[in-house]
Amino acid sequence: MQVKDKDDKKSNDEFYRKHGETPLPLPGNPERDITMTTPPRLNSGELFMAVEKPSRYTGGEVNAIRKENGACRLHFALAFPDTYEVGMSHLGLQILYAVLNGLPEVACERCYAPWPDMERELRQRRLPLCSLESQRPLAAFDIVGFSLQYELSYTNVLMMLELGEIPLRREERDEGHPLIIAGGPCAFNPAPLSTFIDAFVIGEGEEAIAEIASAVLTVSARGGKRRDLLEALSGIEGVYVPAIHTGVERIRKRIITNLDGWRLPLCPVVPLMKTIHDRVTLEIARGCTRGCRFCQAGMVWRPVRERTPAVLEEMAEAMLRATGHDEISLLSLSSGDYSLIEPLLTTLIDRYYARRVALALPSLRVETLTPKLIEGIRRVRKTSFTLAPEAGTQRLRNVINKGNTEEELLETTGRVFAAGWRAVKLYFMLGLPGEREEDLEGIVDLAYKTLRTAKNQGQVTVSLSTFVPKPHTPFQWQRQIDIEETAARQGFFRQRLKSRNINVKWHDARMSLLEGVISRGGEETGALIEMAFHLGCRFDGWSDRFRFDLWEEALHRTGSDIGTSLRERSPAEAFPWDGIDCGVSREFLLSEAEKAQKGEPTPDCRAGSCNQCGACDHRTVRTIIAPADAPVGTVISSFAGPDGNELREKAFRLRFTKLGQARFLSHLELSAALSRAMILGGLSFIYSQGFHPHPKISFAGATSVGMESKGEFADIRIQEPAEDIGPLVARINAALPSGVAITAMRELPANAFSLAELVMGFDYNLVLSEDVGEAELVRIETGISRFLDAESFGVVREVKGKPIIKEIRPHVTGLALDRPSRRILLSARFGPKGTVRPAEILTGVTGFSAEASLRIGVVKTATRLADFAEATDREIFSGT
Incomplete structure (x- = not known):
């Protein structure tokens, strides 16, 4: 592999153009070839709506780093062979992400193992596995580094390589493929994966990873080949290169001798979804x-x-x-x-x-x-x-x-x-x-x-x-x-x-x-792991995904x-x-x-006394204990917040958007993102009582995953702010994920109506895709006419895992097809008996299949209020 000086803005297009004419192996079937005639589009709503928990794949988190300048000559992907929610809880990956992105010529991005539903979609759509930050295919990176935390994640390593269109075995890779490296506790026995990994980092990686990046940049600048890169890596302390280290030499682990000299990431990436350790x-x-x-x-x-x-x-x-x-x-x-x-x-x-x-x-x-x-x-x-x-x-x-x-x-x-x-x-x-x-x-x-x-x-x-x-x-x-x-x-x-x-x-x-x-x-053991992977083993550490029968077959086939x-x-x-x-x-x-x-x-x-284990040299590598007289309590916090007894409780109503990639956030994920951003903006919440106190925040209903909204609403109870609302809102918006922004914030009087009392309904635009033809438009109009003429109309809705017939006709106050804009206009009631879901209109009324409905964008355009709503209520709901 040779790393070239790349312009980040053009690199993806160059990759796509190259592969637009080059046959690519279909993942999982090496005997069949396909030709990709259109660029992969991993950010398409249709793809994300076809899988559970799409926020695993969207990126765009607070504090995520995306470098878009031509100064970056090395593209590094940190790959975690488990789900997003597991990988985002791992401190080591956050540390390496910060170290690499701190290097001017390096752009580091992240990739996590796709859940089986996403793996299936990628294979069926013939799309490569990509990074979160820029949707860059793994094969387009210069280095892909895996974190090895658990032996039962090894089949996921192979799955990610194959989905990334990278040959599994290191001997099959050439100058056009990225270097594959790995580290973590499991790397202390690199043998089982040595068939697949080009280089292993043994021990603590903060210093070693920067040296690896520097070595690759140096060798590439002088036109070195893949073998030159491997030889350069083999000279770095703590790096084991299977193709080079074939003799009796021992690889000594890397160690950070003084942790005070290495700060943890001070701006760690904030996940969009709930993780294992949030x-x-x-x-x-x-x-x-x-x-x-x-x-x-x-x-x-x-x-x-x-x-x-x-x-x-x-x-x-x-x-x-x-x-x-x-x-x-x-x-x-x-x-x-x-x-x-x-x-x-x-x-x-x-x-x-x-x-x-x-x-x-x-x-x-x-x-x-x-x-x-x-x-x-x-x-x-x-x-x-x-x-x-x-x-x-x-x-x-x-x-x-x-x-x-x-x-x-x-x-x-x-x-x-x-x-x-x-x-x-x-x-x-x-x-x-x-x-x-x-x-x-x-x-x-x-x-x-x-x-x-x-x-x-x-x-x-x-x-x-x-x-x-x-x-x-x-x-x-x-x-x-x-x-x-x-x-x-x-x-x-x-x-x-x-x-x-x-x-x-x-x-x-x-x-x-x-x-x-x-x-x-x-x-x-690598042959066993590879066989188990080809037989279908994935997420072997997850009890609901573990297939011991397939492992038994792999054991039998490999002897x-x-x-x-x-x-x-x-x-x-x-x-x-x-x-x-x-x-x-x-x-x-x-x-x-x-x-x-x-x-x-x-x-x-x-x-006590030294046990002569060999870990210390008693000069640079030694036990370091914080001194008993070390000062504690020296930091003056501006974040800690005032005493809750000193300020008055106030209620505020917010209007905010949920647009773009943010539409893939679930209601709970959106609520958590808002709460965090408000705390970062300087608000002091009033908390509920009980075992696990929560901020007092309530919403006007919940938008479903995949739905955009130009106006969502929430009521919050906080301690009276010490400054004007304007600067507060600006700081809150700066801490929100892309697509979420507060557009209005007003204080509520003591006798204000609740959101549940005010909201009577919603208006939606169902945006048809360009491939919906005249025959389908006629079918839509016919279905709408039949629905409006009916006194009763039932659809199948799943409740607690069981299908029931749900009456939706009383919940619809308006339904029409606007041909010029190619939109279905829906007005729905909202009340104690619930409401209608836009997806139920698409599948039950207009005749779209569940799969076809995923290609139709849903936008909530307005919230309708009760007749008794005050003028101030109408102002904030209209965004004025």
Whole structure:
């Protein structure tokens, strides 16, 4: 591949022109060719209306970066092999996105795995998988970088490559194809994907990714070929290139030695839809030296490096101001181990209490959950508590080096329940090395003891997963139990945990089996993954998409032996990942494996002497703990908001648009975007009471996904603004997604009618596509005439998953075809008995099929009011 100096404004057109005359392989069928005669149009309403959750694909989020200048010579796609809502919750991708877009000559965009419905549509329409920012096809990028977080996402990597019209195997790519790189925790064993990936980044990627971009730019500027690019990447510390590194050399992981020198993205992209973790993620530390012997993350991300409180406070302030989120997650492998966690938590809660910003600590050890931490979290919002004893007896906890005790667990859960929580989750693993029947009994006993700390009034969820031996851990030599053994254990708990207050969940044993096969697999495992992909495996980590029958067929066709994959390994046996140096020595892992057999614990080195694991050089790479005298509470916040008791409550009515790509937002997504933007604009909401307080905002009905509107309405209750409305509205609009804009905002008198009382109906334009001919226009007119003459007219509507006949004739006050403008004009009533949906007019009255109706644009043009509406009401509803 050779990177050329490209003009961004022309690059897409050049790509389309090239492929307009070039046969392209039909994804999924290498023996059949097609010729694309028209440019791909991924932004078409018809495509997005054919899939669920179209906001996964539209882009246009707040803080998304789109570079459109000719200075960018390198186009980089960050690809996440899972859905948008999962990928947007991943901090690592946001960090790399900010790093790459901070380079003047680099334009970085994002791409997520399309859900099966979108994959189907892309294949049927012969469209390539594209990025969110510019709808640029993956094949038109210079580098595509995958984040490898989970082994069961590997078939999605292949799916994205194929949909992106990129050859799966690296040996099949030529100068015209992008470089395919990958990183993340799964890259510490690159062997299973080495057939498909050109280069792997081992370790932390902030510095390495910038060096990769620089190397590609340099080599390309002098006319280098694809082999030259690979050789250049192989010279970067922490980069493993399968085509180059074929000898005995070891690849040492990359590490950021001082986190304070690397700021998190201060303006992270704000998702349009609800994601798995819809919040500001504040990484307080990296690494963990607790030494749990099953935990890969605790080994490969050593040593511990903490950010100082002052840096964290500055970043929290900036990210809240840039996103409008109402929750901060204090992220690390063990949040409670952060040396200054109590003063930091207290400072953040005190500062943002008036804004109802919650604090979440997603990874807590039992012994670190102090009364002060519990009280701090309770003050703002009761986020869930999840604790991980991992094993049911102290003996087995010593084997795995899990340092907490049963007494600490029960003391902690007692505090949690006493503080007002009614539910606690406990995580355990099945099949741990040295597990005995008494350890299973111990889980049962611990579950009931935990319930008793709630005085039998709470709910305890016991979550059981199967132990999977991971590379670079003391247990990498251990055997993994098979499906039958796991099922027997699950049956034991099904019989023993029958209390209505104890909920038992377990991870699918078949998924754990495949995770084990892949995680310790070699290069030959790539053939299994490729076969499973071609058989139809996708989203294998999703229980509703997982097809074990197809994986069994893939195992059979490739001759893969599960027993060999799950077996115990000899200490002398070579591993596929032996060429990867994670920092922790093989000698240390073996010594820890021996101590596990004896049930001997290893202390945490951060609080004592060095354990000689090999991760530190004690000069540049070393443990960094925030000093005890580090200043806390030094940031003066302009975002935190005033005390709610100081200002009066006011009600306002808003008029806003929902146009363009914003029409694909659901009502909940639109509501969330408005709420965030208003907070960013400086408004202080009045919140509801209860377990999860919400801003007080109400709407005049909800527009369906795909419908545009020139005037939507909402009432909000806020603290009296300290400035004029004009500047506030300008700031709010600047924080809204493209297509959403407030066009009017008026204060409401105390006796104002509610929106539900005022709104009597809506007017719509149903915009016909150009391919609707004369015969169809006549059919439309005939259908409208028949409808208007009828006293009753029923359509099929699905309610709670069941079809019913819905009477719609009384809800329609006007219906006509305007031939000159090619629009169907609809006036509909709105009331307690509901209203008519424009789609029901298209399919039930005018005869369009459900598929054809997707090509017809729907625009809400007006909202009709009750006769008693005041003049001020009519002004805002008319936009004046």
